[in-house]
Amino acid sequence: MNTASSPSSVARADAPRSSGSAGPRLDGPVPDVTLPLRFVLFGIFSLVSGIVMLVARPDLLAAYHYNQHIVAITHVFVLGFLLSIVSGAMYQLVPIVLETPLHSERLARWHFVVHVVSVTGMVAMFWVWNMKQLGHFGSGLALGAALFSWNIIRTLLRVRGWTVVSFGIASVLFWLGSVVIAGLALAAAKSTYELNESSGVNPLLAATLNGLRAAQSFLARFEPLAVMHSHAHLGVLGVFILVTCTIAYRLVPMFVIGEMQNPRRAWTSLWLINAGTAATFLAVLNQSPLKPVAGLISASGLLLYGLELHAIIRNRRRKTLDWGIRMFLTSQSLLGVLVLLGLGLSRPGIPLTPFSGQLETTYGFLAILGVAGLAILGMLYKIVPFLVWFAAYSRQIGRTRTPALHEMYSTRLQILGGGSWLAGLAVTIAGILASHPACIRAGTLLLAASLVTFAFNIARILGHLVHPQLQPIAPRVPASGGPLRTTT
Amino acid sequence: MNPNPTEPSPTTPPPSESALWEALRSVIDPEIGLNLVDLGLIYDLHIEGGQVRVTMTVTTPGCPMVQSLTFGVETAVLAVEGVDGVLVDVVHEPPWNPDMILPEARAAAGIR
Numbered sequence: 001m002n003t004a005s006s007p008s009s010v011a012r013a014d015a016p017r018s019s020g021s022a023g024p025r026l027d028g029p030v031p032d033v034t035l036p037l038r039f040v041l042f043g044i045f046s047l048v049s050g051i052v053m054l055v056a057r058p059d060l061l062a063a064y065h066y067n068q069h070i071v072a073i074t075h076v077f078v079l080g081f082l083l084s085i086v087s088g089a090m091y092q093l094v095p096i097v098l099e100t101p102l103h104s105e106r107l108a109r110w111h112f113v114v115h116v117v118s119v120t121g122m123v124a125m126f127w128v129w130n131m132k133q134l135g136h137f138g139s140g141l142a143l144g145a146a147l148f149s150w151n152i153i154r155t156l157l158r159v160r161g162w163t164v165v166s167f168g169i170a171s172v173l174f175w176l177g178s179v180v181i182a183g184l185a186l187a188a189a190k191s192t193y194e195l196n197e198s199s200g201v202n203p204l205l206a207a208t209l210n211g212l213r214a215a216q217s218f219l220a221r222f223e224p225l226a227v228m229h230s231h232a233h234l235g236v237l238g239v240f241i242l243v244t245c246t247i248a249y250r251l252v253p254m255f256v257i258g259e260m261q262n263p264r265r266a267w268t269s270l271w272l273i274n275a276g277t278a279a280t281f282l283a284v285l286n287q288s289p290l291k292p293v294a295g296l297i298s299a300s301g302l303l304l305y306g307l308e309l310h311a312i313i314r315n316r317r318r319k320t321l322d323w324g325i326r327m328f329l330t331s332q333s334l335l336g337v338l339v340l341l342g343l344g345l346s347r348p349g350i351p352l353t354p355f356s357g358q359l360e361t362t363y364g365f366l367a368i369l370g371v372a373g374l375a376i377l378g379m380l381y382k383i384v385p386f387l388v389w390f391a392a393y394s395r396q397i398g399r400t401r402t403p404a405l406h407e408m409y410s411t412r413l414q415i416l417g418g419g420s421w422l423a424g425l426a427v428t429i430a431g432i433l434a435s436h437p438a439c440i441r442a443g444t445l446l447l448a449a450s451l452v453t454f455a456f457n458i459a460r461i462l463g464h465l466v467h468p469q470l471q472p473i474a475p476r477v478p479a480s481g482g483p484l485r486t487t488t
Numbered sequence: 489m490n491p492n493p494t495e496p497s498p499t500t501p502p503p504s505e506s507a508l509w510e511a512l513r514s515v516i517d518p519e520i521g522l523n524l525v526d527l528g529l530i531y532d533l534h535i536e537g538g539q540v541r542v543t544m545t546v547t548t549p550g551c552p553m554v555q556s557l558t559f560g561v562e563t564a565v566l567a568v569e570g571v572d573g574v575l576v577d578v579v580h581e582p583p584w585n586p587d588m589i590l591p592e593a594r595a596a597a598g599i600r
Contacts, residue, residue, distance in 0.1 A: 030552060030555060092552075093552075096550050096551075096552045097550050098550070099549065099550045253548075254547070254548050254551075255519070257520075257547070257586055257599060317586040317599050317600055318597075318598060318599055318600075319598045319599065319600055320598050386519075386552060389518055390552075390556060393518070393556075394555065394556040394559060395559065397515055397516070397518075397556050397557070397559060397560030397563070398511075398514055398515045398559070398560030398561060398562070398563035398564035398567075399560075399563050399564075399567070401514075401516070402516065402518060403518070404516070404518050404519075404521040405518045405519055406521075
């Protein structure tokens with residue numbers, strides 16, 4: 001047997017062993033669970049905040065989306081909800097996937113502080129449309145993204161050779177950097193600069209201002225709406241959809257007991273999504289007639305991803321899919337609808353009418369809360385129970401009976417929540433297309449109801465940290481058959 | 489207790505093999521809900537006096553549960569009478585596959 005690269009552990013009967021749930025950490029690549037958990041909880045808080053804002057102001061989705069409040073709420077979802085959870089999940093999963101410890105947990109904790117302050121400030125400044133302060137908070141977000149990227153890149157560099165997953169993660173980091181720079185440039189372009197050069201100017205400040213003015217004059221060449229839409233595509237396609245595909249290639253086979261069916265297809269899908277992201281960004285920015293070509297490149301990558309995911313599911317060994325995976329797969333089906341809508345909207349010469357404007361809003365809403373949002377809600381039912389189980393029970397395993405992950409929450413509530421989320425998406429989209437605020441409010445209330453069920457389940461899962469459910473190990477009849485080998 | 493874990497205790501009888509297997513059956517994979525023995529994750533059990541060496545694997549390289557499971561194996565084995573020390577080796581060769589699950593357990597867990 002090959003043990004060359006495998007961990008081994010030695011324990012003695014007379015060595016002290018913690019029995020408390022808050023005992024010393026287990027050695028290994030997994031970071032302290034409080035690190036990903038804090039990102040996840042901030043992400044859930046942001047999701048709830050965003051939905052509450054939509055319930056309170058359904059009129060915002062009933063009109064064209066180019067206004068400060070919709071931009072603010074969009075950033076609650078993409079930065080507060082999606083990016084927070086993606087960051088937390090990456091801190092948890094990258095060391096596991098790559099089988100190497102995170103470069104620095106301390107940096108990750110600083111990232112969290114910077115991220116929360118920056119996102120909160122950015123949303124507030126979008127709401128009041130203060131571009132100068134937005135730029136300051138946006139710079140904070142960029143600092144957080146840099147800390148995150150540095151940490152993950154240093155972790156990636158410890159691993160020899162590239163896998164499809166490490167390639168996907170590196171790609172996501174590249175697009176994350178790109179979308180943050182694009183966002184800062186957007187804020188710079190919308191600001192005004194005054195400098196009293198007669199009173200002696202700090203050279204660093206002067207250089208910074210010159211850079212900001214240069215960004216402003218460069219972006220002035222493009223149509224403002226096209227700049228915003230290209231920035232949005234970088235974030236949604238290059239970061240959130242790409243990270244979903246990458247993580248799915250690793251986690252879905254693990255959860256359904258299966259394996260990747262065609263690595264070449266998986267590699268090609270990620271290359272095409274990367275190429276499609278670059279092409280879409282440039283085509284949308286330049287309002288190019290080649291937008292459909294860029295869209296087709298992205299669509300072909302996503303089609304290959306869908307085929308691979310389908311093959312993994314078809315060849316799985318676990319007969320029944322749990323509801324977390326079903327929610328995730330449903331979100332990936334919605335990705336197909338999103339691609340078709342995107343291709344339709346990419347056709348050149350579509351006039352900007354109230355209805356085509358609402359189709360664009362639908363496209364963004366479906367991407368953020370339909371595809372990425374539902375995918376994350378599904379995966380949270382896998383990630384949060386694991387994090388809490390690890391904190392509450394990892395030192396009890398083998399000593400007492402510990403609950404299975406699916407026993408830590410109510411499956412009935414989970415199904416109810418998944419169903420009401422889908423119903424909420426459908427009703428809200430109908431309201432958006434009809435520009436009907438009452439219908440939008442009904443839909444967002446369904447989304448809020450879904451979040452209530454989700455909150456109950458999350459509270460129930462977190463309750464295991466306070467009241468672990470331990471039972472004595474019951475004597476059992478051994479199954480027939482047996483181990484591979486026993487030597488004495 | 490034997491102060492030197494590399495030598496068998498002169499006074500304590502060696503642990504019973506069946507007791508060790510039974511103890512290992514108390515370690516449950518929380519994602520799949522099966523114990524490690526029925527899952528086929530325990531490859532080898534070597535007993536030398538009071539020293540036990542467990543060679544095991546996980547369902548996938550990079551399994552997030554690996555630390556918990558090895559800790560559980562250590563805890564369960566150390567609780568068996570006569571065990572002075574335990575060494576747990578995690579290996580990835582041969583790679584685990586679902587065919588290694590005991591047939592009855594496979595049916596109970598809904599795995600084909």
